[in-house]
Amino acid sequence: MVMRVGTLKEPKLGAIVRTLRGRDSGQYAVIVGIIDARTVWIADGDKRKFDSPKKKNVLHLEIFDYVSSEVAGSIQETGRVTNGKIRFALQKFRETVQTEGDGKELTNG
Amino acid sequence: MLICKSRSELAAMRQAGRIVAETHRILAREIRPGITTAELDRIADRYIRSRQAMPSFKGYNGFPASICTSVNEQLVHGIPSKDTVLKEGDIISIDIGAKFEGYHGDSAWTYAVGKISSDAERLLRVTEQSLYAGLAEARPGVRLYTISHAIQKVVESAGFSVVQDYYGHGIGTELHEEPQIPNYGMPNRGPRLRAGMTLAVEPMVASGEHHVRTLSDGWTVVTTDGSLCAHFEHTIAVTDDGFEILTTCE
Numbered sequence: 001m002v003m004r005v006g007t008l009k010e011p012k013l014g015a016i017v018r019t020l021r022g023r024d025s026g027q028y029a030v031i032v033g034i035i036d037a038r039t040v041w042i043a044d045g046d047k048r049k050f051d052s053p054k055k056k057n058v059l060h061l062e063i064f065d066y067v068s069s070e071v072a073g074s075i076q077e078t079g080r081v082t083n084g085k086i087r088f089a090l091q092k093f094r095e096t097v098q099t100e101g102d103g104k105e106l107t108n109g
Numbered sequence: 110m111l112i113c114k115s116r117s118e119l120a121a122m123r124q125a126g127r128i129v130a131e132t133h134r135i136l137a138r139e140i141r142p143g144i145t146t147a148e149l150d151r152i153a154d155r156y157i158r159s160r161q162a163m164p165s166f167k168g169y170n171g172f173p174a175s176i177c178t179s180v181n182e183q184l185v186h187g188i189p190s191k192d193t194v195l196k197e198g199d200i201i202s203i204d205i206g207a208k209f210e211g212y213h214g215d216s217a218w219t220y221a222v223g224k225i226s227s228d229a230e231r232l233l234r235v236t237e238q239s240l241y242a243g244l245a246e247a248r249p250g251v252r253l254y255t256i257s258h259a260i261q262k263v264v265e266s267a268g269f270s271v272v273q274d275y276y277g278h279g280i281g282t283e284l285h286e287e288p289q290i291p292n293y294g295m296p297n298r299g300p301r302l303r304a305g306m307t308l309a310v311e312p313m314v315a316s317g318e319h320h321v322r323t324l325s326d327g328w329t330v331v332t333t334d335g336s337l338c339a340h341f342e343h344t345i346a347v348t349d350d351g352f353e354i355l356t357t358c359e
Contacts, residue, residue: 001166001177001204001215002185002275002311002340003285020274062273 005062011040014072016093021060030086045086066093113305119346125214126344126355128160128207140220142197146178150189157207165206165213165284177204184338186328197223202340213284215309216356217342236314236339239263243310247352253299260312261293270319277311302347311342
């Protein structure tokens with residue numbers, strides 16, 4: 001049985017996402033707010049600025065392991081983040097393309 | 110967290126995989142015009158239980174059957190029904206999961222019902238080839254999306270589309286574990302494979318556009334343009350120097 005994209009990943013502030021549904025389908029953005037386990041606010045700092053984020057169902061997002069600590073930290077400390085930092089986070093992500101994190105591993109027995 | 114299985118865990122997964130493969134072999138002999146998908150489900154359910162295993166899908170997030178049966182433009186998660194009667198020229202993707210001593214095996218195959226069109230034959234052949242092209246990359250040290258890239262290259266070179274909304278996955282005591290395994294991506298990216306990892310690699314390919322939607326039953330996924338689609342899947346274990354297919358009768 002296949003896995004629906006995004007069903008294993010909990011949404012995190014500052015996480016990079018790619019939209020799968022809607023007119024912005026295929027576009028990259030950053031999670032700038034979490035409403036509940038299934039709904040988040042996203043912004044890209046350009047067409048969708050921080051002050052007018054888009055509400056998205058997490059099932060309609062591909063959530064990458066890449067998290068911008070700068071975006072997350074700014075929002076956690078001040079409740080806001082500049083659009084420049086959002087754009088910078090997306091640019092840094094594009095430079096790495098996809099996460100290279102090895103993840104933790106557990107060997108049983 | 111990416112889990113590496115011990116030798117005893119792999120033994121249980123090998124048996125779960127064998128039961129899945131045996132079930133596929135039995136159903137392959139039953140597929141013919143006139144049979145219903147409900148009957149295929151009944152045959153599979155009975156066989157899996159006769160082997161002291163449980164069907165992994167039944168009740169999983171509320172799924173109502175033991176296998177998924179997806180016909181023609183249905184990609185995945187088709188629900189077996191007495192009203193779905195196979196006919197000559199159809200293609201049917203059957204996804205089977207079995208849980209043995211706490212460990213899952215998961216494998217899907219797309220079958221021809223009688224004689225199918227040459228376009229459909231090519232779709233099935235390319236999708237199967239893409240699975241094995243991906244698996245050929247599996248060995249310790251290789252980054253996961255190298256598998257994804259190999260699948261994508263085969264599919265798109267043939268002029269078909271990789272479905273992007275559904276992925277393969279890690280597997281073990283849970284049917285779906287980390288990592289998610291897309292069927293597209295850049296090579297040399299993603300987590301490194303380690304011996305003992307158990308993965309379900311499953312390319313899903315559309316003959317038309319890659320966009321899909323879910324029907325009102327909440328499960329069946331179809332291509333939005335109505336084009337034919339195919340699905341092939343094996344559960345594998347990464348070994349010290351390559352990989353082992355677990356969903357096999359051999």
